[in-house]
Amino acid sequence: IVTSNKKRTITIRLAKPRGDFLTILALIFAAPVPANTSTAILNGTIPATGPYRITGYDPNRGFTMVRNKYFKPTKYIPRGNPDKIDVALVGDANSATQRVINGQADYSNAAIPPDRIASVKSKGHLVLRQTANTYYFWMNIREAPFNKLKVRQAVNYALNRGTMQKIVWGGLGQATQNVLPPTYPSYTKLNTFSYNVAKAKSLVSSAGAKGAKVTVWTRDVSDARDAATYYTAQLNAIGLDASLNILPRATYYSTVGNVATHAQTGWARWLEDYPHPLDWFDVLLNGNRITNTDNNNYAWYSNKKTNAEIESLKKSQVLTPAVNARWAKVEKEIMAQAPWAPWSNRVFPEFFSKKMGCIHVQRLYGIDLARLCRK
Template sequence: MAIDSKGINVYPSGGPYKIASREIGRQVTLERNTFYKGNRPANADRILITTNTDVNQSLLQVRAGQIDYDQYGPPPTAHDDLSKQFGVKKGGNGRYFVNTGVNTVYLALNTSRPAFGKVNLRKAVNHAIDRPAMLRVAGKFAGRRTDQILPPNMRGYREASLYPLKGADPTKARQLANGAKDEITVLHTTSPTSVARAQIIQFNLRQMGLDVKLKPQPFAVAIKTAGTRGSDFDMFLISWFADYPDPFDFINVLLDGNNIQGANNSNYAYFNNPRYNKAMTDAAKLSGEARYAAYGKLDVDLMRDAAPWAPLSNGNTREFISSRVSNYVYHPVYGGAVMNALVLK
């Protein structure tokens, strides 16, 4: 296929479905790939994906059977009612499903800026934040609290009690801050959950003496801002979902200072420590149990001694499907339904 500088709407597929059409920002249509001869399922003739939807409207449409599956998931306030009405399942036949995700919600602390160039202030933030409060705003079955980089279902993870998980400790935070009065800009997206969490963060950090300004931006804009070196932010509230089930995808991808460039960064903490850079490179060369042990140690060492993040939680995947669909199969890496396995009743 020839290269087109404007991008393409259809490209070759080796799987059970092909992209039949695409309207940028609106819809993608998948149809069965007649050239596919493998054994992966293709139960639906066509899958129509509509983008940029409203979560509340989508919930009503799934309830009414107007759409079959909302990839984004129901709004936070809906989960209690959905669980009571339909029960909670992990797969198979049902309507409401909750499964463990491979992800971490966290605050990236911009170490390239004066405030969080100070390691003790980064540690102070980890004591100041109210993790239970920030998890509650995501609704029922939202996940579990954490103070570590790796999610607990990632190979290499080892439990370490580093920072308070049951609530904020402003006294310890003020002690570590040592009278700091820095002005802090918190970058966050405009989703209702992110807005609510940012307000909690603002309250928590003010309790430890910091002057906090919130900077809300739409998701794509916030990612561009945070990924551009030198942008005006001190903290970025964001989450990371595993691209593949290996700790490299969290630690090296998100914290290796050798990867920092002018734009399109994912190391939002701009953490660049030669000692840790080398440890990440060395861990990446290992395999088997030695690899996972090295990454487990790195996770704990990074958060205990350098604290480039303030991890908040590991989120669950909570999904709701229409009454005319069955055979829900959860993909543990990609964190959602295997759409080609869904069956119309």
């Protein structure tokens, strides 16, 4: 990294090509600071600036943001509208929703319970936030019975993805069989597995997997429990002997991402860090990136051909139509091996009281609290 105070430039020289590098630089985590900046967190704070400062922080209850009198507004970061923002941490989605209805809160981003979606629409302002995400069930191709392609195909046939949107989100979701969400230019809709329980049963039987014991892993979060409960029932319906194992939120990913766990199948989701196919295929499905602990490739999927193509595509600096077509081919080849059973691109409900206005939504980071105002 070479800096020039005179030219006010920063030059970064890469050791090897990285096609998503400019996209990574746009992340809020990529803010450059002087080399002598301390990495220590002093008294619970880190060097930062913005229109607000945090006061009164309680990790179990919430925090308050008030205006930062030292902040100088810019064209891109304005002063902000509220003088004060109180944030309450409410663990129960029903309670959070009810607070807005009762006038005790102006906004909630809690997942509205599916059976309350219709009534909530008439009691406040419901904003549906479209983000790039995919919810899926992974199948560990190293572990029986999912080391057999027919079983992985059977699982995909066993899911009624339309029904799942209603059960889990109250209909606020789009059924999918893709890894990539439809917001990507390289997205090509896949429709390989129509809902067919009879066919799924036949595949399980012909794979010699009837009665195979399966543990389904999921997080202790309402939507994850609901989805995994349905998934477990469908595995049993097609001839497997499945049971559900619910883990605490804090330890779920590290547990299923540890090779020693030998987790067979389970729930997962991915929300883009930045809009580039590498954020999906390289992180989640490139066999070269598999690690024994803290592994993101929960299916432990590795294929020499697709691994090599992902590595090659890392060098592509621009997502041209030709490059996007190559990514679409990678996705199709991976899903032909069915290491995942993708089922939803979720739409996030943001619930505001009727007195709130100035609502601005950012694709990656959601609602801009600093812009909110009263009507």
